[in-house]
Amino acid sequence: MGDHLLEVDQLHLAIGGTPLLADLSFTVAEGEVVGLVGESGSGKTLTGLTVMGLLPPEATVEGTITFAGTDLLTASPDQLRRLRGNELSMIFQEPRASLHPARPVGRQILDVVAAHENVPKAQAVDRACDLLSQVGLPNPRRTLTAYTHELSGGMCQRIMIAMALVCRPRLLIADEPTTALDVTIQAQIIDLLHRLAEERGLAVLLISHNLGVVSELCSRVITLYCGQVVSDTRTDNLLRRPRHPYPWALLQASTVDLDSDDTREWTGIAGAPANPARPPAGCRFHPRCPHRRDACVEAVPDLVPDDDNGLTRCLRHRELELTGVPA
Ligand SMILES: Nc1ncnc2c1ncn2[C@@H]1O[C@H](COP(=O)(O)OP(=O)(O)OP(=O)(O)O)[C@@H](O)[C@H]1O
Numbered sequence: 564m565g566d567h568l569l570e571v572d573q574l575h576l577a578i579g580g581t582p583l584l585a586d587l588s589f590t591v592a593e594g595e596v597v598g599l600v601g602e603s604g605s606g607k608t609l610t611g612l613t614v615m616g617l618l619p620p621e622a623t624v625e626g627t628i629t630f631a632g633t634d635l636l637t638a639s640p641d642q643l644r645r646l647r648g649n650e651l652s653m654i655f656q657e658p659r660a661s662l663h664p665a666r667p668v669g670r671q672i673l674d675v676v677a678a679h680e681n682v683p684k685a686q687a688v689d690r691a692c693d694l695l696s697q698v699g700l701p702n703p704r705r706t707l708t709a710y711t712h713e714l715s716g717g718m719c720q721r722i723m724i725a726m727a728l729v730c731r732p733r734l735l736i737a738d739e740p741t742t743a744l745d746v747t748i749q750a751q752i753i754d755l756l757h758r759l760a761e762e763r764g765l766a767v768l769l770i771s772h773n774l775g776v777v778s779e780l781c782s783r784v785i786t787l788y789c790g791q792v793v794s795d796t797r798t799d800n801l802l803r804r805p806r807h808p809y810p811w812a813l814l815q816a817s818t819v820d821l822d823s824d825d826t827r828e829w830t831g832i833a834g835a836p837a838n839p840a841r842p843p844a845g846c847r848f849h850p851r852c853p854h855r856r857d858a859c860v861e862a863v864p865d866l867v868p869d870d871d872n873g874l875t876r877c878l879r880h881r882e883l884e885l886t887g888v889p890a
Pocket residue numbers: 578581583601602603604605606607608609610619772
């Protein structure tokens with residue numbers, strides 16, 4: 564396990580005494596592009612914020628988060644600043660909300676460059692232009708003088724990605740980076756992330772509820788349900804033959820079609836998501852699971868190796884024959 568860039572182990576998170584993430588464990592290797600999926604409220608964003616150390620003061624965290632060999636939960640403030648400022652970056656769903664509306668975007672990018680690199684202004688401008696070209700923005704010098712209201716959502720997201728790249732991160736946590744964008748622009752942002760991952764060896768943790776996005780970009784998918792990992796497996800295996808009834812239900816409920824350009828968002832599955840503050844006894848998914856047995860109500864399943872070299876949290880994962888989506 565030592566060669567993982569990020570290793571989250573038995574993470575428990577509570578905010579104001581309310582448990583929200585439970586026994587969460589996963590890894591991301593150097594250069595790996597991994598999806599983190601689940602319905603709204605399953606804990607995806609909180610997982611990203613916990614790794615970034617962006618939690619409110621009333622949060623309590625247990626477990627370990629090791630990034631490039633350093634435990635982020637016990638590291639000194641200096642170490643954390645260095646890692647979180649330089650090697651770890653996060654981008655969010657609403658790029659416009661992350662940018663200041665009354666300052667030219669160039670000023671905001673130059674602030675980030677200045678915070679990371681001690682270079683003269685002309686060189687900082689060159690560096691900002693170079694980053695804007697790298698994220699596919701035409702006419703970077705003109706873009707530097709623009710305000711967010713003059714730019715499209717896709718352009719704002721490219722600018723956020725450029726700002727995340729200033730510090731040459733090894734891991735980018737991208738939280739629903741395409742959700743607020745129309746389908747054509749979504750595809751362009753996915754292509755951009757794909758190119759950056761390949762060219763820079765950048766590891767990406769892609770948070771999404773969109774199976775299409777995840778299947779195009781990610782080699783592995785981690786599925787969260789009610790603050791827990793229920794499945795962690797290669798994307799092709801998940802699509803071909805899910806081992807856990809929750810990702811299976813997500814696939815069935817989705818309009819995933821690997822040959823079409825539709826938005827491929829899942830349309831919801833029967834029943835309401837369980838509340839991590841008051842999780843059901845036994846398997847947290849059992850109240851919604853069409854495959855449950857009495858044992859599922861009583862015993863808490865562990866996340867265990869499955870027959871695909873993945874991990875599954877289901878007592879019945881070896882006996883269930885769940886169908887995926889056509890290749
Ligand atoms: N600061 C907070 N204080 C208390 N509860 C919170 C806080 N932030 C999030 N939660 C709760 O934690 C749970 C997980 O939230 P999170 O935002 O991680 O979900 P998500 O999977 O990212 O969902 P979405 O797709 O809607 O963004 C939700 O029930 C949410 O209401």
